[in-house]
Amino acid sequence: MMAFASVTLGQEAPASLAEKIGYGRDAKLLIVHADDLGMTHAVNAASIQALESGLVNSASMMVPCPWFPEIADYAKNHPDADLGLHLTLTSERVYLRWGPVASKEKVPSLLDSEGYFFHDWNAETRINPKEAELEIRAQIERAYAMGVHPTHLDTHQYRLIVSGKELFEAVLRVAHEYHLPVFVTRDWFAEHPYLEPSLGRRDIVVDHTVTIEPTVPAEKWAEFYTKALRNLQPGVTEFVIHLALDGEEMRAATRERDTWGAAWRQRDFDFFTSADFRRLLQEQNIKLISWRELARAGKRE
């Protein structure tokens, strides 16, 4: 009877992501993911140091950014590192900017009057999804041309997730073609109803995500993350963090506003390379997993 009931349950509740990659349904699995690699040297230096500590175990790189060659070189020389591409169609800073990898004539809807990516997208920005797809492909192609084999895709400032079905489907189409998983979490499904129906059976859906917001004051940084770790739910969670060393370069690059600025990124670096964080992982029985392991789930089905 028990065996039969268990089989019935199994049919009713399909395997969780954790189960698909060989863990129990109750396992607390965490990806600690650093965004924005390639943006500055200070981001690269902090991220490499954090990756080598083992406590940050995944990251993604911005191909259009000036310091992409530095992190691409690291990726090429560390083929086991879990490094994806942080697809980038915005250039949100004031003093340090970047533009498309594709030919500008082919992606006019992505560019401001100076030829950089827009600082931001708003209701008036008319992004042509075909041009976005072309630029995404150009970023991936440059990465491969430079010897990088990305493990996954995600998108800078979530722009390609939250800006409508057409852009999201463009990312999925390209991801499928390159056999790369895309970071999507069911936490976003309610707010963006087009996400779930667009996904195919083999797409990976991370259970939860946590990222710190400007509402958290600097002195509550460790408290925020500590609470998030203590409250971590079973299943797969991705922490999206932003690392940099708080020095001259990073301060200059982000000086127009504090949000995701030099001090913010140093605080992330300090917490996620700390003994406290290591202790919390053990104490809460949290296991770090990478996009390499998740990718297996996509391939199995």
Place this chain on the structure above:
Amino acid sequence: MMAFASVTLGQEAPASLAEKIGYGRDAKLLIVHADDLGMTHAVNAASIQALESGLVNSASMMVPCPWFPEIADYAKNHPDADLGLHLTLTSERVYLRWGPVASKEKVPSLLDSEGYFFHDWNAETRINPKEAELEIRAQIERAYAMGVHPTHLDTHQYRLIVSGKELFEAVLRVAHEYHLPVFVTRDWFAEHPYLEPSLGRRDIVVDHTVTIEPTVPAEKWAEFYTKALRNLQPGVTEFVIHLALDGEEMRAATRERDTWGAAWRQRDFDFFTSADFRRLLQEQNIKLISWRELARAGKRE
């Protein structure tokens, strides 16, 4: 008789550049010119500090580089600063790279397989002069679009001077169209015989140039410049120097070789903002002049 003789002499020896801008034939006039602004934040920070010391009095900016927006903002807010454009068609570093301002499809002969400018040009590099001209125009147009009004043009690594008549004439054509002087010195005429015949009557020819070379050991830096200042010839000389603050960013950006690296640029910064340099200028009766003053010579004729 004296008056007559003097008129005759005047016809035989046309006015020198110094005379055209209102100085005596024997005046020792110097432009202290910092190259490469926009390349990194460390270059911008050092160059701004040096310009504000008054001892470095001219500089030029690389439009394709990531930190151009920072220096463009400075230029816009300091309309009296003598800031030109350092036309850039190479991306010579390994870990920090840049590419064209023009649409890539329009300038394929300028690009390597990764879509950046070539690290270097050699005998096998086939640069299409029409594409070079198009890229130069795109760099100038972006500068104006960002509110910059450059005072002069010069070219990164002298590439558009030393790479043949066609490229040099492309620069001249664009410079004439924008009414901007181009840095050319008669010191280069012997080695590049196409330069002099390409110049028009209104083009400015600087008498001499001095730039430090890798053959000078670090400990002889001040000695090299001191000797150059003591031997300064009458007429207009441009010192071409390369400034940066020697910190993490600049060290990372130039770590593949010492030449024009972080320490090199810090040495240039140290000398050209020093009390010794200020004293030498006074002692040798050297007057600093800018491209704004030189531009008047071109307009007068």
